[in-house]
Amino acid sequence: MTISIRSVDKQFGRYPALSKVDLEIADGELLALLGPSGSGKTTLLRTIAGLEFPDAGQVLFDGEDVTFASAADRRVGFVFQQYALFKHMTVAKNIAFGLDVRKGKDKPSKAEIAQRVEDLLKLVELDGLGKRYPSQLSGGQRQRVALSRALAVQPSVLLLDEPFGALDATVRKSLRKELRRVHDATGVTTIFVTHDQEEALELADRVAILNKGSIEQIGTPDQVHDQPETAFVCGFVGEANCFEGQVGGGEFKAGALRLPAGGVRDGSATAYVRPHDFVLDDGGFAVRVDRAHVQGALTTVNATAADGRPIEISASRAEAPRFQGTVKIAARKAHVYAA
Amino acid sequence: MAAASHRRATEDPLWAKVLVIGTVMAFLALVLILPLAAVFAEALRKGLDAALLAINNADALAAVKLTLITAAIAVPFNAAFGLCASWAIAKHDFKGKPLLITLIDLPFSVSPVVAGLIYVLIFGLQGWFGDYLVDNDIKIIFAVPGIVLATVFVTFPFVARELIPLMQEQGTAEEEAAVSMGASGLTTFWRVTAPNVRWGLMYGVLLCNARAMGEFGAVSVVSGHIRGLTNTMPLHVEILYNEYDFVGAFAVAALLCLLAVVTLVLKTALEIVQPGVRGRGGH
Numbered sequence: 001m002t003i004s005i006r007s008v009d010k011q012f013g014r015y016p017a018l019s020k021v022d023l024e025i026a027d028g029e030l031l032a033l034l035g036p037s038g039s040g041k042t043t044l045l046r047t048i049a050g051l052e053f054p055d056a057g058q059v060l061f062d063g064e065d066v067t068f069a070s071a072a073d074r075r076v077g078f079v080f081q082q083y084a085l086f087k088h089m090t091v092a093k094n095i096a097f098g099l100d101v102r103k104g105k106d107k108p109s110k111a112e113i114a115q116r117v118e119d120l121l122k123l124v125e126l127d128g129l130g131k132r133y134p135s136q137l138s139g140g141q142r143q144r145v146a147l148s149r150a151l152a153v154q155p156s157v158l159l160l161d162e163p164f165g166a167l168d169a170t171v172r173k174s175l176r177k178e179l180r181r182v183h184d185a186t187g188v189t190t191i192f193v194t195h196d197q198e199e200a201l202e203l204a205d206r207v208a209i210l211n212k213g214s215i216e217q218i219g220t221p222d223q224v225h226d227q228p229e230t231a232f233v234c235g236f237v238g239e240a241n242c243f244e245g246q247v248g249g250g251e252f253k254a255g256a257l258r259l260p261a262g263g264v265r266d267g268s269a270t271a272y273v274r275p276h277d278f279v280l281d282d283g284g285f286a287v288r289v290d291r292a293h294v295q296g297a298l299t300t301v302n303a304t305a306a307d308g309r310p311i312e313i314s315a316s317r318a319e320a321p322r323f324q325g326t327v328k329i330a331a332r333k334a335h336v337y338a339a
Numbered sequence: 340m341a342a343a344s345h346r347r348a349t350e351d352p353l354w355a356k357v358l359v360i361g362t363v364m365a366f367l368a369l370v371l372i373l374p375l376a377a378v379f380a381e382a383l384r385k386g387l388d389a390a391l392l393a394i395n396n397a398d399a400l401a402a403v404k405l406t407l408i409t410a411a412i413a414v415p416f417n418a419a420f421g422l423c424a425s426w427a428i429a430k431h432d433f434k435g436k437p438l439l440i441t442l443i444d445l446p447f448s449v450s451p452v453v454a455g456l457i458y459v460l461i462f463g464l465q466g467w468f469g470d471y472l473v474d475n476d477i478k479i480i481f482a483v484p485g486i487v488l489a490t491v492f493v494t495f496p497f498v499a500r501e502l503i504p505l506m507q508e509q510g511t512a513e514e515e516a517a518v519s520m521g522a523s524g525l526t527t528f529w530r531v532t533a534p535n536v537r538w539g540l541m542y543g544v545l546l547c548n549a550r551a552m553g554e555f556g557a558v559s560v561v562s563g564h565i566r567g568l569t570n571t572m573p574l575h576v577e578i579l580y581n582e583y584d585f586v587g588a589f590a591v592a593a594l595l596c597l598l599a600v601v602t603l604v605l606k607t608a609l610e611i612v613q614p615g616v617r618g619r620g621g622h
Contacts, residue, residue: 051515071519078519084512088534098520101530153520 001062001156001189002027003048008057010043010213017043018054019213025191030183032200033193035210036236041193042161044210048191049159050074061156077150077188079160083142085134091145092117092130098153120148123182140171147179151186158183160192164199176203197237201225209233231270231337240272241311244339252336255307256285261336268339275300275314277333280322284330287311292323299323378596381589393579393587394594401567402575402591405483409558409571410551413490418544421498426532428499429506430514443499446492454492455560458485481563486571489557494550501543505536542609549602553595 005023009016018040025031033041046052048059050071059067066074086094093100095117099108108116121127124144134142143163150158163179164172180203183190194200200207201221208218209232217229228234235242245254247269252261259271287303294300299320301313313329351359382390393399424443428436446454460466462479472479479485513535517527533540555573562569564578572595579588 049519051519071515072521072523074519075521076519078516080512080516082512084516086513086516086531086534097517097522097530101517101520101522101526149516149520 003157003189003191004058004060004063005044005048006058006060008044008047008054008059010040010047010052010054016213018047021057021213021215023208023215023218025189028187028189030180030190030203030205031192032204032207033191033210034195034197034200034207034237036195038212039210040213041195041210045159045161045191045193048157049076049078051078075153075156077153077155077158079143079146079150079158079163081162081165083134083146085142085145085149087134089133090130091121091126091132091134091137094134094145095120095130095149095152097149116152120152123151123185124148124178138171139167140175143167143175144178147182151182151188155188158186158188158190160190162193162195164194164196172199179203201237207237209236211236228272228335231272231335234272234335234337239275239312239314240335241275241278243271243273243309245269245271247336247338252334255305255309257305257331258285259331259334259336261334264336265338269336270339271334271336273331273334275312277331278311278313278329279332280315280319280327281330282328284328286326286328288326289323292320294320303327303329375596378589378592381585382593384589385586389586390590390593393584393590398566398570399575399587399591402570402572403594405486405570406552406572408483409487409490410548412487413494413551414544414548416491417495417547418498418540420495421500421502421543421547422533422536422540424499425502425506425536426528428503429509430511430532440503443496446494446496451489451493451554451556452560455489455557458488458492458557458561462488480561481565481569483569485561486558486569489561490551490554493554493557494547497547497550498540498543501539501546502536505539506532509535538609538612542606545602545606545609549599552598 003023003025005021005025008018008021010018021040021044023044033044035041043052047054050066050069050073053068057067058065061074071078086097089097092114096113099113099116102108117130118127121130124147126141126144126148129137129141134145137145147160147163150160160179164175167175176199179190179192192203201224204221206218206220207224209216209224211232217224217233219227224233225238228237234240243252243254243257245252245257246267247253247261247264248266250260250262250264252259252264252269252271254271257271259273261269261271285305287305290302290304292299292301294317297317299315299317301315301323303311303313303323305311311329313323315323382393394403424439427433428440459480462468462472462485464473464480466480479488513531514527517531518524522530553573554571555577558571559574559577562571562574564570564574566575566578570578572591576588576592576595579585579591
């Protein structure tokens, strides 16, 4: 199902949570809403679900206006941050809930519901745990139950709010793969909210980056990482060294650092350089190496420029011995934004 | 690290513990257990037969019946009201919410005698609706309806006060989940909200029941003390006592105590079954 968000505004009291948000989501897409806390990403997700209603603008499902349709009528699957499993029901009852509350001829037979629950438990690899209560499950298992419960109603869109936020790193990684697998198996349009860029970049087909209630950029993970359109996106997605300086005649200057800045208007500006875009270069500027440590295949170098700026450099493991004392480096790529 | 000591940082020295616990125990014995024991001792002073005789007569039985009827009406009413009020307060935002919360606490802060007087003022012969009630031959004051009304007023915060913090703590995520799966508001309430608060609700009902059976002040004002008709158990105790029928007074009082003890035993049983349930609000 395609989803269109058209200039949606939402305020909480005097505080604007969303302002003029436009977003098109293609059928079967896996989209991440990425942003810092308070950026409006959860509000946007809840607006799509029908748990919040916008002050202005439209939400369309397959071209049909559902802006003020209730959550119950939208057929969305929603996975909550803290799972919101029904504590007093078994896992099987939790998953069956959405089918069980249907009325009349829409309601499947008991055997059909049981079969569906069985299939879903298998899909999320929880076979045999149907009789347990949520309190008897680990965090990762609860998350899987929440996912299969949301899928039970065969939703036209699956919405997940910080789905892996409360889990430890290992479980998180495996559940990420799981979500991707479930998405590919069911083909359901999926939108998830996260503040974890790694999660968004690894999992999503496209990423929408939100800041202060507006979408800063929408694109594939590669696009938002390699061609950030705004200073915010550049600073938020991926690691970056940030420099405040001046642009004059197509060149950015900050201390001894010189960067090409074609097309940026003269005046004060901010430049971002990814750690891996700094390379050893005899024609570059001098920095003092404070610490170089090897992490897996990479060497992370903490250095200080002549004017006292801290600089982080990422190099290959083989280069580690070369980062000693004072070295000369240059930026092979930079993003410069007028202030 | 002293290996021999298993004391935790927050644990007080022995003498302090003995002092604090001893003080509490002595105080409880003095103001709670001693009077309770005295009630039973006085009731049985002339033997069990005399005590049973004092209970087994028409006036006393009528008082027991009226007390049970009053509780049987007031408790379900307040359970329903408390559930509605706490649901409205904990799960919804609306204007005037702080006012509603304050109003719910009103019966706790108003003297029960004043509560009774309010009803006399409204429904009494000289009251606002006095003429209308006389014309239509409806008796509220000095009759069962007045007693029920006064009891409802005095006991209505118990269930609500128990449920509001519980519901607030549980938040609305489970309800939202239910709604997002297509459940209607009513289905969500019965299948998600209500089961989550059932233990808190039972706890509130028990407290409410204990107070409904024991209420004296408000009921005393509206009852009129007509023997066999408008006397509840606490009122009957007072009448017997004033007539120097000490065995009778204490026998009925002992029965009232037994009802209270049963309530407390049930309450404790609830706490053992469901350790999460504790007295949060209320008195």
